[in-house]
Each structure stands twice: as structure tokens, then as C-alpha cells.
Amino acid sequence: MKKMNVESFNLDHTKVAAPYIRLASTSEGEHGDVIYKYDIRFCQPNKEHMDMPALHSIEHLMAENIRNHHDRVVDLSPMGCQTGFYLSVLNDNDQDGIENVMEKTLNDVLEATEVPACNEVQCGWAASHSLEGAKEIARKMLEGRNEWSVVFR
Numbered sequence: 001m002k003k004m005n006v007e008s009f010n011l012d013h014t015k016v017a018a019p020y021i022r023l024a025s026t027s028e029g030e031h032g033d034v035i036y037k038y039d040i041r042f043c044q045p046n047k048e049h050m051d052m053p054a055l056h057s058i059e060h061l062m063a064e065n066i067r068n069h070h071d072r073v074v075d076l077s078p079m080g081c082q083t084g085f086y087l088s089v090l091n092d093n094d095q096d097g098i099e100n101v102m103e104k105t106l107n108d109v110l111e112a113t114e115v116p117a118c119n120e121v122q123c124g125w126a127a128s129h130s131l132e133g134a135k136e137i138a139r140k141m142l143e144g145r146n147e148w149s150v151v152f153r
Contacts (some may be wrong), residue, residue, distance in 0.1 A: 005086060007024050007025045008024065008079075011039075013046060014045075014046070015042065015152055016044075016151055017044065017084065017151070017153040018041040018042060018043055018144075019042055019043075019140075019147060019149065020039075020041050020148055020150060021040050021099055021148045022038065023036060023038055024038060024039040024086065025037045025091070026093075029096060032092055033090060034093070035089070035090060036089050036090075036092055037087070038087040038098055039084060039086060040084050040087050040102060041083060041084040042083060042085070042137060042140070042141050043082070043084065045081065045083050046069035048083070049082035049083055050083070050137055051082075051130075051133060052082070052128055053129050053130035053133055054130045054133025054137055055065065055078055055106070055137070056129055057115045057118070057129045057130050057131055057133060058109060058133075058134035058138060059085070059136050060105050060116050060117055060118065060129070061077050061112055061116065062085070062105050062106075064116045065108040065109070065125060066102075066105045068104075068108070069101045069104045070089060070092070070101045072089050072090040072091060072092055073087070073089055074089060074090055075087075078105060095149060099145075099148050099149065106138040106141055109134055109137075109138035110120055110138050112131065112135070114131065115129050115131050
């Protein structure tokens with residue numbers, strides 16, 4: 001298979017076993033700072049996916065809460081395939097630390113009583129949210145906590 005420019009297009013999605021957290025790529029800036037991009041896979045590719053209202057809500061919840069546990073988050077973005085998220089952090093190549101941050105963030109989701117910024121002023125599709133769906137996704141991911149460091153089984 002031809003090597004592609006996008007890292008995830010070179011990943012054999014039939015060989016991975018979600019849930020997992022893996023370092024997907026690094027990018028070094030001209031002054032030596034490094035962006036570490038993690039693949040946070042919630043669902044088994046091509047077998048399951050997150051429905052949009054739940055994915056949208058867990059995105060809001062994680063994007064807001066993860067910054068309470070890590071002060072160098074650059075971005076948290078959902079995958080178009082609806083199976084996970086990409087987490088980009090500055091100068092943090094600590095797999096265990098990232099897993100701990102994700103665990104705390106997902107526990108925040110379980111404790112949430114509302115979805116942050118779930119209104120027409122702060123969100124581009126405020127009608128598409130599900131707090132209960134987000135909590136179910138978080139519960140399922142946390143149930144697999146002991147498997148997060150193993151990508152291929």
C-alpha cells in the first residue's frame with residue numbers, strides 16, 4: 001500500500017483494538033517545542049461509532065474539562081469516522097500521564113449535570129447534543145481503562 005501523507009491513513013484499522021490511547025505523531029517547532037498528537041480511540045473502527053449528538057456533547061465536555069487537568073492542551077478534535085478523538089499537547093510525551101488526564105476528564109463527564117456551551121450563542125449546532133449519550137460513551141471508555149496502552153491485541 002502506498003504511504004499516505006496523513007498518519008492515520010497508514011494505520012491498519014483492521015489490526016487495532018479499541019479502546020486505546022496511542023501516540024500518533026509528533027511535530028517539532030522551530031524553537032524546539034514539540035506537539036504530541038494522541039489517537040484516543042473510543043470505538044472499534046468499522047464495527048461501531050459514536051452517534052453525533054453524544055459525540056458532540058462529549059467533545060464539549062472533554063474540551064472544557066481536560067484543560068483543568070493539563071495546562072498544555074493545544075486541541076481536542078473528534079475524528080470524522082466518529083470512533084475517537086485526537087488530543088494534541090505541547091511538550092508532553094508521557095503516555096501514563098495522558099492516560100491519567102483522560103481518566104480524570106472522563107470522570108468529569110460522568111459528573112456533569114449539563115453540556116457546557118450548549119446554546120446558539122456558543123455552539124454551531126446547539127440542538128444536536130446528548131448528555132446521557134456522552135456519559136454512556138465515557139462509561140464505556142472507562143470500563144476499558146486497563147487496555148488503553150495496548151493498541152494491537
